[in-house]
Amino acid sequence: MSETGAPLGLPLPLSGATRLFAIIGDPIEQAGSPGLFNQAFRKHGIPAVLVPMQVPPSAVPGAIALFRQSANWDGLVVTVPHKVAVCALVDELAPAARLTGAVNAIRKESDGRLVGDNYDGAGFIEGLRQHGHALQGRHVLMVGAGGAGRAIAHAIAAEGAASITLVDRDGERARQLAEAVGQVHPKVAVSARRQGDEDTQRHDVIVNCAPPDGDKLPVDLSAVRSGTLVVDIVLKPAWTPLLAAAGARGLPTHAGVHMLSGQVDALLGFFGLSP
Amino acid sequence: MSETGAPLGLPLPLSGATRLFAIIGDPIEQAGSPGLFNQAFRKHGIPAVLVPMQVPPSAVPGAIALFRQSANWDGLVVTVPHKVAVCALVDELAPAARLTGAVNAIRKESDGRLVGDNYDGAGFIEGLRQHGHALQGRHVLMVGAGGAGRAIAHAIAAEGAASITLVDRDGERARQLAEAVGQVHPKVAVSARRQGDEDTQRHDVIVNCAPPDGDKLPVDLSAVRSGTLVVDIVLKPAWTPLLAAAGARGLPTHAGVHMLSGQVDALLGFFGLSP
The missing domain is CATH 3.40.50.10860 (Leucine Dehydrogenase, chain A, domain 1)
Known part of the structure; x- marks a missing residue:
């Protein structure tokens, strides 16, 4: 139930x-x-x-x-x-x-x-909001600049994050997304970094939007500050290796399903099925 | 339920x-x-x-x-x-x-x-069987020689009906089906008649396999003998105009849904889902 x-x-x-x-x-x-x-x-x-x-x-x-x-x-x-x-x-x-x-x-x-x-971006923000997490003024590290990553990067910028650092296995894709988000949201410091060179210590929120890559974690959490929120939009397993690693370090976590539940009502409206 | x-x-x-x-x-x-x-x-x-x-x-x-x-x-x-x-x-x-x-x-x-x-033919026969109706030795009038009609005509012949009279708006289609069924089941007297010339009085069972055609009944029941079983494979409405006309004349009736329920278990097996 x-x-x-x-x-x-x-x-x-x-x-x-x-x-x-x-x-x-x-x-x-x-x-x-x-x-x-x-x-x-x-x-x-x-x-x-x-x-x-x-x-x-x-x-x-x-x-x-x-x-x-x-x-x-x-x-x-x-x-x-x-x-x-x-x-x-x-x-x-x-x-x-x-x-x-x-x-x-x-x-x-x-x-x-x-x-x-x-609705990925709106659902992502709504899912965080429902669990008491705000992004205004935060420094956000994002891994993954594919379809979901694009929507979420724009939504995080629209929420008034202080900075967004983008990383992707395809460095050019991260660079293009950083440029696109920066053009729409000039007050947000948006940049792309080489994967493995993320400087995790500088961030308040880490968001993974990259698909699973075997046992390899999308980001190394060893240098992360305590209190850093770790978010993974991967749905299966619900408790992903990244979230497990964050939990083991005592970091707050936020799972992928919240992005979906955050957008169901909005999607019913989009489909003309609003209750 | x-x-x-x-x-x-x-x-x-x-x-x-x-x-x-x-x-x-x-x-x-x-x-x-x-x-x-x-x-x-x-x-x-x-x-x-x-x-x-x-x-x-x-x-x-x-x-x-x-x-x-x-x-x-x-x-x-x-x-x-x-x-x-x-x-x-x-x-x-x-x-x-x-x-x-x-x-x-x-x-x-x-x-x-x-x-x-x-499985239309097998389901049709199984639905009749589940409701106590046998076709062996019976004289059957069938209206409609389309996809479902073809399957049902072959199944009725295989059950050992004494005769099958086929009628279709497309007379040539009825004639071809009669020939095909007769070739596979030489002991059954299979014939095609012009629509409107069905001689309903000669039959024990009337089966409609034709799609609805406005308010027009697929067969005229006015000359039908008492006790003639009237079957309609049309599903909507469940109580079709033909079945209603038969019921009004006090004739036994058999609705289309029984053909479906008769074949669900067989289809689960076909799909490899047998319980």
Whole structure:
């Protein structure tokens, strides 16, 4: 059972008239949206279901095409690694999707047009807020400048962080994101650093947005100051190796699922299902 | 609640690891499979969901292609009007699908090949059996020689009916089906008649396999003998105009849902999910 009283992941009973939503990604079994959305559908009496659909990159255009043509399929949630690729496959990008170059939700308008938006940043901030964490004036280290990283970097800057240091295995990608965020938020000191050269001691908050890389931690916590908040948006395992390492050092932690639960209500609104 | 105690249509709670099944058809809201399969998944503790997916004819090849490429999507149920078209899109046809030229279920083998089979006939017979109706030695009038009609005509012949009279708006389609069934079952007197010239008085059982056509009844019941069993495979409304007309004349009736419930267990086996 969840905090709301509805069992996590349980939709209303399905029939032929049930409206269809899906989350596409590859892999998909780590996805938290089926648990959260179906719970919300049941809680609010919405006759819909959201299913996990594993779609490899080569099949994404076909999935979007089928979604377009299927009259009872009303929306898509998009996860790794498709958030950037789907931008070119929708008819309109909402401001957050344009700004971040990444889409994590697509809805179908009544005239059939597809609109892509991105709630990762808003959900990330809301999840922190719900757990009492503020970012204003903080020095933030971020690992990972992919689709989710872009959305979150812009959202952290918009929250008024003092500085953001960006790191990525692909150094050029980190540099480009730093430049883009800095242009939109000139008051925030945004910079890119070489991975392994992060100077972790200077930061109040460490955010991992990079996918798991075997047993290797995305950032070395040995020099981190006490009290530094360690955030990992990776969903599976919920208690990631990074969070475990932070917990072992007595650091405060914040798990990936909060980013999702922070954006479910906003996404219901985006899909036209606001209770 | 259903006879089995599980609420009709309620799956187990969904997560990212839930296995995906879909029924494709156009329209789709009349489909009974989401109700029956999700109830069965819950009853047997199978972590899967079956969703309705409205797919227009032009999008069927794309839907099959996406199903092929999606690693957590394990099976398809196929309904009107796609049962014949999908035959050309699978890699192998099981005997009942070859015989009837129609597929109502597709599973993915471990090597990725798609196998199409047809359980409409078996489900139809099983639904009748569960309600105490036998077809051996009976004279059967069938309206509708489309995908479902083909499967059911072959199954009725295999049950040892004395005769089958086939009627379709498309007279040539009725004639071809009569010839095909007669070739496989030479002991059954199979013939095609012009629609409106059915000689209803000669029959013990009347089966409608034709889609609804406005308010027009698929067959005129005014001359039917008392005791003639009237069967309609149309699912929506469950109490069809034909069944209502039969009930008003005091004739025994048998509704379409029994064909579906008769084949759910067999389809779970086909999908490799036998409890």
